Structure formats: C-alpha cells, structure tokens
Amino acid sequence: MKSTGGSDAAKRRAGEAAADTVEPGMVVGLGTGSTAAYAIEALGDAVDDGLDIVGVPTSFGARQRAIDCGIPLCSLDEIDGIDIVIDGADQFVRDTGSCIKGGGAAHSREKLVASAAETVHLVVDETKLTDALDHPVPLEVLPDAHTVVADAVRSLGGEPTLRDAANKDGPVVTDNGNLVCDVDFGTISDPASIATHLSAVTGVVEHGLFVECATTVSVGQADGVSTTTY
Numbered sequence: 001m002k003s004t005g006g007s008d009a010a011k012r013r014a015g016e017a018a019a020d021t022v023e024p025g026m027v028v029g030l031g032t033g034s035t036a037a038y039a040i041e042a043l044g045d046a047v048d049d050g051l052d053i054v055g056v057p058t059s060f061g062a063r064q065r066a067i068d069c070g071i072p073l074c075s076l077d078e079i080d081g082i083d084i085v086i087d088g089a090d091q092f093v094r095d096t097g098s099c100i101k102g103g104g105a106a107h108s109r110e111k112l113v114a115s116a117a118e119t120v121h122l123v124v125d126e127t128k129l130t131d132a133l134d135h136p137v138p139l140e141v142l143p144d145a146h147t148v149v150a151d152a153v154r155s156l157g158g159e160p161t162l163r164d165a166a167n168k169d170g171p172v173v174t175d176n177g178n179l180v181c182d183v184d185f186g187t188i189s190d191p192a193s194i195a196t197h198l199s200a201v202t203g204v205v206e207h208g209l210f211v212e213c214a215t216t217v218s219v220g221q222a223d224g225v226s227t228t229t230y
C-alpha cells in the first residue's frame with residue numbers, strides 16, 4: 001500500500017485511537033488508505049481477542065486488508081446502518097470538520113459509507129491539517145464523460161488533470177470501473193458551493209469534497225494523538 005505524507009508513527013497513533021472507540025456489537029465502516037489501515041489492523045487484533053464486530057469495507061483494498069486481519073464483513077445492503085466509520089483524509093480543516101478525500105480513488109464508496117454512519121471518525125496525521133482546503137478535488141468520472149466533465153469544471157474555475165496510474169500505461173481505474181480527475185481550484189473559500197456545483201455535473205459519479213462531514217477526528221502527531229469531537 002502506498003503511504004502518503006506524514007510519519008507512519010503518527011498515522012498509527014491516529015488509527016489506533018479511533019479503533020479504541022469501537023464497542024462490541026458495532027457495525028464498523030472500514031476506511032481506505034495508509035492511516036485507516038492502522039485502524040483495521042488494530043480492529044483485527046481486537047477481533048482476535050474476542051471483539052464482536054462486523055465491518056463494511058469502503059474499497060477493494062480495505063476489504064482485502066480486513067480479510068487478512070480476520071474481521072467479519074458484510075455489504076451495505078445487508079444492514080440497517082453503520083455505527084461508526086473510521087477513514088482517512090487527504091486534507092482536513094479542524095475548525096469545520098470538512099475534508100478532501102479520494103487520494104486512493106475510493107471516495108465514492110467512502111462517502112456512501114459515511115452517509116450511512118452515525119459516527120464519522122476521521123484519522124489523519126498532522127500534515128493533513130489546513131486552515132483552508134486547497135488540495136485538488138478528486139472526481140470519479142464515467143469513462144465516456146471525462147472530456148465533457150473537464151470542460152464543465154473549467155467553467156467552474158477548476159483545472160482538471162486525469163489521474164494516471166503508477167504501475168500501468170494509462171489512467172487510474174476505480175473499483176467501480178470509472179476514471180479519476182483531480183481538479184485544482186486553488187484555495188476553496190466556499191466548499192459547500194463547489195460541492196453543490198460538482199454534484200450537478202453530468203458524468204461525475206462523486207466528488208471528494210466532504211463538507212462538515214467529521215463527527216470526530218483523531219490527529220496523530222510525533223509525540224501523541226489529539227481527538228476532537230464535533
């Protein structure tokens with residue numbers, strides 16, 4: 001798994017702090033990325049020790065990791081709701097609980113699982129914190145639509161880049177068979193407005209702006225972890 005940005009120790013602290021809040025009997029959304037992976041590993045250890053939970057993975061990668069860790073799984077259509085999802089973020093505003101996700105091209109399912117969850121516990125290292133979002137916003141895009149979507153986001157003031165795959169000739173293909181377009185809007189002063197406009201673009205399956213989404217965040221640091229609840 002590709003590791004991004006901050007230190008692995010900080011990511012581990014954040015992931016483990018979130019995993020510690022999971023209680024017996026919970027349905028747990030399992031996030032994608034290197035920080036959420038530490039939470040999945042910690043939950044796997046707890047399951048080994050007798051914790052009774054069911055996981056709902058947010059991606060093929062999260063599913064594989066959960067299987068490796070021995071966490072029982074189910075799909076979203078088999079349950080009534082999710083008690084908590086633990087997931088990472090690419091950039092996070094602590095004042096508002098808003099973030100940008102999709103660095104792992106999994107943001108559509110991540111947002112779906114978050115929308116069904118009572119608690120959205122984000123786990124980040126301190127390099128992800130910002131006062132204002134300015135990370136490119138990932139869009140999952142229907143393959144036939146990528147040029148049409150590119151034109152539409154330019155008219156919204158964004159600069160789109162089709163995401164290339166690291167280990168294959170061609171673009172990233174999501175778990176859902178779609179493409180990813182990263183859109184640079186510079187500093188995003190009104191995330192809710194950009195989110196509304198992006199949702200209205202035909203051909204966009206989902207965007208990576210999660211507006212005031214976190215109910216809890218654990219921020220891992222070099223020497224500890226701080227948790228904020230909204």
Ligand SMILES: O=C(CO)[C@H](O)[C@H](O)COP(=O)(O)O
Pocket residue numbers: 002003004005031032033034035036087088089090100101102103104105106107110
């Ligand atoms: O949104 C995501 C995947 O789509 C990840 O949660 C996000 O990219 C953060 O990953 P990492 O913890 O590896 O930095």
